[in-house]
Amino acid sequence: MNNISILIAGRAGDGIDKSSLIISRILTQLGYRIYIYRDYPSVIRGGHTFSIIRCSKDKIAAHSDKVDVLLALNQESVDLHKARLSDNSLIIYDSNSVKSDKGMAIPIAEIIKEAKALDLMRNSCIIGAMCKAIGIEKNVLEDVFRAYMPREIDLNLKVAFRGFSEAKEFTRIEKIEQKSLPVIAGSEAISIGLIKAGLKTYIAYPMTPSSGMLHFLAGKAEDFSLKVIHPENEIAVMLMALGFSYAGDRVAVGTSGGGFCLMTEGLSFSAMAELPVVILLGQRPGPSTGLPTYTGQTELNFALSAGHGEFSRFVTAPGDPEEAYYWSAVSLNMAWKYQMPAIILCDKTLNEGIYSFDMGSIKKIDDPGVSLWDGIAEYKRYQNTPSGVSPLAFPSTKDAVVKVNSYEHDEFGVTTEDKNLTIMMEDKRLRKDKYLLEELEGYETVKVYGDKNSSTALLFWGSNKGVCVEAGTKLGLRVVQPIVFSPFPLRQFKEALKGVKKIICVENNAAGQLADFVKRYGINVDERILKYDGRPFSLDELEQKLR
Amino acid sequence: MEKANLATYAKNTWCPGCGNFAILNSIKAVLMALIEEGFPKEKIVIVSGIGCHAKISDYLNVNSFYSLHGRVVPVCEAIKLANPELKVIGFAGDGDTYGEGLEHLIFAAKRNIDINIFIHNNRVYGLTTGQYTPTSPLGFKGRSTPDGTKEPPINPLELMIASHASFIARGYSHGIELLKKIFREAIGHKGFSLVDVLQVCVTYFNMYEYYNSKVYELKDHDPSDYNKALTKIREWDYNNDARIALGVLYKK
Numbered sequence: 001m002n003n004i005s006i007l008i009a010g011r012a013g014d015g016i017d018k019s020s021l022i023i024s025r026i027l028t029q030l031g032y033r034i035y036i037y038r039d040y041p042s043v044i045r046g047g048h049t050f051s052i053i054r055c056s057k058d059k060i061a062a063h064s065d066k067v068d069v070l071l072a073l074n075q076e077s078v079d080l081h082k083a084r085l086s087d088n089s090l091i092i093y094d095s096n097s098v099k100s101d102k103g104m105a106i107p108i109a110e111i112i113k114e115a116k117a118l119d120l121m122r123n124s125c126i127i128g129a130m131c132k133a134i135g136i137e138k139n140v141l142e143d144v145f146r147a148y149m150p151r152e153i154d155l156n157l158k159v160a161f162r163g164f165s166e167a168k169e170f171t172r173i174e175k176i177e178q179k180s181l182p183v184i185a186g187s188e189a190i191s192i193g194l195i196k197a198g199l200k201t202y203i204a205y206p207m208t209p210s211s212g213m214l215h216f217l218a219g220k221a222e223d224f225s226l227k228v229i230h231p232e233n234e235i236a237v238m239l240m241a242l243g244f245s246y247a248g249d250r251v252a253v254g255t256s257g258g259g260f261c262l263m264t265e266g267l268s269f270s271a272m273a274e275l276p277v278v279i280l281l282g283q284r285p286g287p288s289t290g291l292p293t294y295t296g297q298t299e300l301n302f303a304l305s306a307g308h309g310e311f312s313r314f315v316t317a318p319g320d321p322e323e324a325y326y327w328s329a330v331s332l333n334m335a336w337k338y339q340m341p342a343i344i345l346c347d348k349t350l351n352e353g354i355y356s357f358d359m360g361s362i363k364k365i366d367d368p369g370v371s372l373w374d375g376i377a378e379y380k381r382y383q384n385t386p387s388g389v390s391p392l393a394f395p396s397t398k399d400a401v402v403k404v405n406s407y408e409h410d411e412f413g414v415t416t417e418d419k420n421l422t423i424m425m426e427d428k429r430l431r432k433d434k435y436l437l438e439e440l441e442g443y444e445t446v447k448v449y450g451d452k453n454s455s456t457a458l459l460f461w462g463s464n465k466g467v468c469v470e471a472g473t474k475l476g477l478r479v480v481q482p483i484v485f486s487p488f489p490l491r492q493f494k495e496a497l498k499g500v501k502k503i504i505c506v507e508n509n510a511a512g513q514l515a516d517f518v519k520r521y522g523i524n525v526d527e528r529i530l531k532y533d534g535r536p537f538s539l540d541e542l543e544q545k546l547r
Numbered sequence: 548m549e550k551a552n553l554a555t556y557a558k559n560t561w562c563p564g565c566g567n568f569a570i571l572n573s574i575k576a577v578l579m580a581l582i583e584e585g586f587p588k589e590k591i592v593i594v595s596g597i598g599c600h601a602k603i604s605d606y607l608n609v610n611s612f613y614s615l616h617g618r619v620v621p622v623c624e625a626i627k628l629a630n631p632e633l634k635v636i637g638f639a640g641d642g643d644t645y646g647e648g649l650e651h652l653i654f655a656a657k658r659n660i661d662i663n664i665f666i667h668n669n670r671v672y673g674l675t676t677g678q679y680t681p682t683s684p685l686g687f688k689g690r691s692t693p694d695g696t697k698e699p700p701i702n703p704l705e706l707m708i709a710s711h712a713s714f715i716a717r718g719y720s721h722g723i724e725l726l727k728k729i730f731r732e733a734i735g736h737k738g739f740s741l742v743d744v745l746q747v748c749v750t751y752f753n754m755y756e757y758y759n760s761k762v763y764e765l766k767d768h769d770p771s772d773y774n775k776a777l778t779k780i781r782e783w784d785y786n787n788d789a790r791i792a793l794g795v796l797y798k799k
Contacts, residue, residue, distance in 0.1 A: 014783075150783070165637040198628075201628075201629070210567070227628060227629075229628070231621065231624075231654065231656040232650050233650060233651075233652065234584055235618065235651075236621040236651055239614065239615070239618045239621040239626035239651075240621045240622070240624060241625070241626070242614075242622060242625070243594075243612065243621065243623070243624065243625025243626045243630070244625045244626075246612055246622075246625075246626060247626045247630045247633070248629065248630070249628030249629045250683070265615055266615070266618070269614075269615055280610060306727040317549075347594045347790040394630075395589065395592045395626070395633055396587070396588070396589050396590050396628065396630060396632060396633060397589060398587070398589050399589070400589065401589075401609060401610045401611075402610045402611075403610065403612075403613070404598070404611070404612050404613065405604070405611075406613055406614060406615055408611060409613075409732065412555075413556045413611070413613075414555060414556070414605045414614070415557070415602070415605050448590065519681050
């Protein structure tokens with residue numbers, strides 16, 4: 001057996017997330033690539049929460065509905081997930097609190113009591129039992145606990161070994177001879193991508209599904225000399241970002257749709273004042289508060305049109321941690337080179353999904369550089385240039401008076417209402433788009449997977465990458481992924497679709513925003529597969545819809 | 548761009564007699580003095596919001612950030628945090644920062660970031676042609692409240708002391724020497740400073756005569772005494788007919 005799916009469930013606050021990470025590290029030790037789907041309600045304690053850990057020989061980024069092993073710490077876990085089991089599946093459950101007519105009964109509560117362990121350590125016990133059941137050696141379990149259990153390692157190991165000895169081998173998962181990969185969340189990949197491109201400051205107000213970036217970067221602030229700030233609201237977040245940008249700091253902000261609404265006045269300002277900023281926009285099912293802890297691809301239109309007035313922006317939607325790392329770095333670089341806002345569309349699936357991360361597969365990122373004032377001619381913050389990009393100087397530069405302005409302004413940054421200057425400056429700002437688009441010719445802005453000769457294309461964007469590539473490849477489809485949406489690389493996109501007769505578009509939203517988007521370029525989608533219940537497509541579900 | 552006295556080529560469009568001239572002239576004098584004493588001009592940054600006051604960004608030939616309505620304070624905080632060597636002075640209106648951007652002001656005071664916020668408090672919206680602001684007196688008849696407001700003004704200084712501001716002063720656009728002194732002291736203060744300047748709008752709310760009959764300069768006041776400062780701050784609540792103290796009210 002070299003492909004397994006494990007579901008661990010309990011109440012929110014029971015330690016399900018930590019346990020799923022431990023399980024993923026155990027599987028990683030055996031050479032597997034993993035993906036974890038996390039499902040939890042918007043509550044702190046109580047409520048049903050579960051994670052599905054899927055592993056495979058090859059890199060994956062999707063979960064399947066069918067599970068091979070169900071780890072049940074409470075009755076609900078069995079009742080709610082029965083339908084996911086097949087005849088060959090195994091339930092491992094705490095026989096002190098769960099009733100089940102089949103599966104492997106482990107008296108977990110008793111073991112915990114005997115060992116004088118904490119209730120939370122029931123997780124360790126059931127993980128121990130799982131290892132035995134799927135044929136994982138005790139020493140692998142011990143190695144992982146010693147490396148990753150934050151505290152009380154010996155006590156946790158003690159109950160894990162008790163679980164191990166109570167269980168019986170049910171199947172045997174083979175060890176795979178390949179290098180293990182680190183296990184990270186998409187939010188961490190985005191964060192390290194930004195750091196790679198020289199991030200100095202990160203500002204955010206907590207909001208799911210973008211709080212992961214805030215927490216990760218705050219935790220790493222000292223290691224990377226970062227300033228990480230959590231101010232009073234998202235308006236302050238955006239305006240502070242512009243202040244940092246003005247002072248010369250590479251800066252990013254993170255939020256979700258509601259917070260981004262509050263930022264849009266500042267977004268438009270960033271375009272007018274030509275102050276670079278990167279916005280991590282974690283989409284979720286809406287409108288309004290919607291389903292805070294679930295997933296959705298609801299804000300492509302919003303990202304493309306947010307803000308008043310007409311202006312250029314760089315908008316990308318990476319699909320997995322490798323792309324998240326790469327395009328976060330590229331976004332920060334492009335924002336600074338072209339002095340414009342850059343938006344990275346992400347969502348819960350990407351940010352909170354846990355993946356095996358293959359740094360070695362990521363293309364080298366070259367910083368295209370920033371145009372700086374030469375210190376010779378009198379400094380003009382908005383000097384009109386052929387590319388529209390004006391040389392930068394920052395306050396405290398001798399002999400440069402750096403004036404930025406939210407009003408229309410002249411080259412010095414002084415307010416103007418002159419009609420000719422107005423046209424000149426608007427043209428200058430919009431012109432940057434064209435040069436950015438030319439530069440993007442050197443980047444893989446549209447990707448093709450699966451059968452590249454197939455005349456049926458499966459079109460998707462963002463975090464649906466894992467499920468679409470896996471299902472589409474299996475079914476012999478040409479799988480096409482646009483990553484950059486503004487400025488839109490139409491040439492590359494048309495190239496990717498050359499010879500295609502039928503397009504099926506897969507999206508996690510109700511309207512089919514990508515399908516509508518490409519229609520504007522004369523490309524008609526034949527079929528839309530849309531899912532908007534807050535849950536990502538599972539592999540089995542998408543396959544069934546595609547057949 | 549360079550002109551004497553930190554002026555720019557921008558044409559000044561404030562109304563004749565506008566209280567903003569006193570603020571502009573005072574700050575120019577204070578900044579010139581700082582520069583003459585050796586503080587590098589390039590390390591001065593001013594930030595303004597939107598409203599009549601905000602044009603000061605166009606009129607001063609120093610680094611400037613002409614921000615959005617209500618959004619002076621977070622920008623000032625960020626610039627200071629990005630580069631602590633900079634002297635950051637924010638100019639904001641009363642509608643601007645006591646209204647639209649009040650939350651930022653409270654948090655900046657609480658954080659005690661070393662920035663200076665000078666409020667052009669004319670107690671009326673000028674640029675949008677005469678509506679009431681958070682500090683307009685009860686019953687103020689503006690274009691959006693033709694029958695008079697039914698809400699009392701806030702006392703911004705009381706709000707600031709409650710928010711842990713470490714320097715609180717009041718100035719007046721009549722009497723430039725005192726205003727210069729207050730600005731100078733505020734800029735010298737290490738920490739968050741707020742100066743509420745009673746800046747008269749001659750077009751929509753001409754209070755010169757009233758203020759002239761009420762204002763007095765603080766003498767023998769100990770601004771480090773919190774309770775005395777609070778009493779002084781409460782003396783005039785922006786609505787009653789009390790005497791109006793000018794000078795540094797509180798300094799920690």
